[in-house]
Amino acid sequence: MTRQLRTGFLLALQFFSVIPVKKQLPMEKEYITAMYAILPLLGLLFGSVLTSTVWLLRDTTEISSLLLGFIVVLIGLVLTGGLHMDGLADTGDAYFSYQDRDKRLAIMGDPRIGAFGAMALVVAIVGKIILVAESINEASLVWVLLIPVFSRIGLLALFSFTKSAKPDGVAAFFQKRVSHKKLQLVAIVALVISFMLLIWSATFLSAIVLIILLFGFSWLYRAWCLRNFSGVTGDLLGAYVEGVEILLWMSLLFFV
Template identity: 45%
Template sequence: MNSLLLALQFFTIIPVHKNLPMEERQISGIYSLFPWIGASIGAISCALLYFQWGPLMTAFSIVFMGVLLSGGLHLDGFIDTSDAFFSYRDRMKRFEILDDPRVGAFGVMAVVLLIVGKVIIVSEVLAAESFHWIFVLLLPLFSRAALVMLFGLTRSAKESGLAYFFKQKMNANAVILATACNIFVGLLLIGWMTSWLIAVTFAVVLLVFICFYRNWALKNFGGVTGDLLGACVEITEVVLWLTLLLLLS
């Protein structure tokens, strides 16, 4: 229960005004449960499908709900990561940009393209004849699971910050195993309720993307930070929605 409350406290806008222990068991529990925080956000977003709006309005509402319920945490990480990476500066300067609360031009351009692109892709998926509500529910689960796998498998880029603190406390092996099980359950649901082809394709895309993003983070930053992990969530969702669009077309 403490892990669940901590996960809600750190990764959603739900107010949890309580001092909770943050030792190995609790931190490991946070990340083991984190994919289901995404599924909960997806479940709330599913309610928007019953308003029978047009695909574009519904897609915008789904994207907006995801940003709102997460407090824009992952989107902020995407903005900072874009500013740092597209600055094409050395590694230390990139870390300075990540820590800078100001938003640069690259961050603005990147986030506009991300949101507009995501809304368009989701609207196209919603308009497909074979669309199923389970996608809205589970894609946020997969994106958070990608973050956890990346976090568990990759060293920290710097020895400071909240991500570094969690990394030192977390039982990485237990979290990776739990997350692999979470992904497997999600894929089983996708296969059972829609198509096994989609489930297998999602599994391959997730594996390839996690490996690619991990190598990219190690090459350009020397590891992961909280901002890079947040960016991973946003990019994973877009990649999965785009994959789904190609499969349903």
Template identity: 45%
Template sequence: MTGFLLAVQFFSVIPVNKELPMTKRHVTMMFSMLPFVGACMGAIMYGVYQLLMHYTNWSSLLIAFLVILTGLILTGGLHLDGFVDTSDAYFSYRDREKRHAILDDPRIGAFGAMALVIFLAAKVLFFAQLVATDAISIYWFLFIPFLARLGMAYYLVQTPTNKETGLGAFFKSHILMKPFIYTIFGSLLVVAILVGIFTQAWLIIAVFVLFILGMSRLYRSWTIKHFGGSSGDLYGAFIEGMELMLWILLLLLH
């Protein structure tokens, strides 16, 4: 429970007015519980989606915008900020040291602004198409945010940090690897089976799982090549990017 509350405290805007311990055991459990925090956010987004679908006559585009906005509010824009900073750094086409400086810069540049507009437009439009085709059930609202964050956890354990200081390096140094790996893969197995039982969409689930694990490996190679390893911003960029790609996959496979 402490790990779950830490994950809520660090990765959402939901207030946890309590000082919680940050030992290695608790940090390990915090990241183990992060996928479940994502599923809880997905449940809230599903609630908003159902209210809008049943009590308004609004267009699928407007409903999609409001549902995506709900998710953005719940995270406080934390992961999206990482996506923007990563875009700014990568598309600067500067050397690695300069890219690190751009990641640490709180200001948004031209490349980050363009990436933000394109990303949000893509997310709203693809989600609107899912709404229009009635291809979304509560299980996908739960499973996609869960899976994106679990993929990030898998990326985290296999990727060295690009610097010895910062929040990303602190978290990585405080994770007990064996219990963490057992927990996230055990969670993946249980949740995937449960979603499969309720949806009977075994092919989609298999594609999702293979896709997220494969993308974690590819993202690892990409971040090591261009940034020298992982960081807090790169974690956030992975979550945002994978959520979008999984929604697109759902649309293609439905």
């Protein structure tokens, strides 16, 4: 079990972060399952870095909220290597091509970025900076810590509960090599623990609202993926992470 979790953690760093893991790792079912099960903890690691940054700069310096928002978003991009933003750009190019499903999937697989992908990136990055800047001064450090956790819990659930759009895609490759029941259990347990932390750090109403937003966005996004792409891909999963984090930062303006 210890080796399985250690290997899963290294795989999670290798596939979902910029942290270099220069090692050939096994890709059997138990290790891939562990990799995905580790995602909420990876989100906690990222959240810890963001929380430490906010505490250091917000509470000990006179830095402007706009500059702090820029730094928080930049650190998030650096930690993930821009992986999820890349997925958002590819999703923007594919969806706004207004082609049929097969053509959209082909566009999504094109490594070049188009006009719609570039616009999606600009709107997402600028919008996220503004939202973080507007909410960061009032936000509890626990909320800053948990936003990356919630986005990874949602990613885990979306991956586990939704079929792959492409039989030869990255999502399909991993879906065939995991125990979905174990991942679903991990998602539920991680959600309950995170929810309890929210209640401890904020009001019960705020925690309930955030959970409703998370469930609502995830359900709508899953339905949108099925309707427009017949499933999920690695890019769609990456776009989900960015979308739900933007939504959660926005919620801090109204419910905290």
